[in-house]
Amino acid sequence: MAANNNLIKELVNKYGRERTSLMPILQGVVEQNNFISDLEMTDIAKELDLSAAQVFGTATFYSFLDTIPRGKFVIRVCKTITCDMHGKKMIIQTLENLLKIKVGETTQDKKFTLLETNCLGWCHKGPSMLINNDVFSELTAEKVHEIIADYMHK
Numbered sequence: 001m002a003a004n005n006n007l008i009k010e011l012v013n014k015y016g017r018e019r020t021s022l023m024p025i026l027q028g029v030v031e032q033n034n035f036i037s038d039l040e041m042t043d044i045a046k047e048l049d050l051s052a053a054q055v056f057g058t059a060t061f062y063s064f065l066d067t068i069p070r071g072k073f074v075i076r077v078c079k080t081i082t083c084d085m086h087g088k089k090m091i092i093q094t095l096e097n098l099l100k101i102k103v104g105e106t107t108q109d110k111k112f113t114l115l116e117t118n119c120l121g122w123c124h125k126g127p128s129m130l131i132n133n134d135v136f137s138e139l140t141a142e143k144v145h146e147i148i149a150d151y152m153h154k
Contacts, residue, residue: 005043007032012047022048022058026065034074035066063117071106071113073151076130079116083126087139091127092116094141098148112151 011028015021025044029036036059045055059065066074077083077092092114096102099112106113122128125137136147 008040008043008047012044017048019048019050022050022055026055026059030065034070034072035068037067041067069106069110072111073131073154074113074115076115076117076120077103078118078120078122078126078128080119080123080126082123083128086126088127090141091129091139091144094144095148098145112148 007029008025011025012021014028015024022044025048026036029040029044033040038056041055041059042052044050045052048055056067059067064076075095077088077095079088092103095114099107099114101107101112101114103114103116117130120128120130120135122135122137127139128135128137129139130136131147131151136143
């Protein structure tokens with residue numbers, strides 16, 4: 001618990017105590033811990049003199065600010081109609097078979113979480129997915145196998 005509070009204090013010192021500092025602080029916590037806990041949201045609210053509801057509302061509004069624990073590598077597959085038309089269902093199926101989890105789940109070893117997300121902005125090269133901050137486009141089952149094999153060794 002103290003380590004999380006130290007992280008929040010570091011982020012507040014870096015970004016400031018203004019309302020506009022909320023997003024970079026939330027992003028910093030997610031970058032470090034892969035999610036934001038209720039306790040961390042409360043600590044952030046205290047540090048920024050905001051209500052816990054304001055912090056929680058912001059954290060839960062954005063799909064990339066996870067409020068439940070995620071794996072080390074969060075895989076987000078684009079679920080737009082363009083990616084769907086280019087084989088998104090096959091990509092999801094390949095990932096589910098490789099990782100032995102369904103969309104919304106995390107592997108037992110806490111290494112991978114599989115999610116669907118709104119547009120990643122790569123419609124011209126769909127289907128696409130994001131693993132943490134890395135974009136992969138023009139996906140095929142073979143490409144997915146290679147990408148996941150690489151991440152399994154990280």
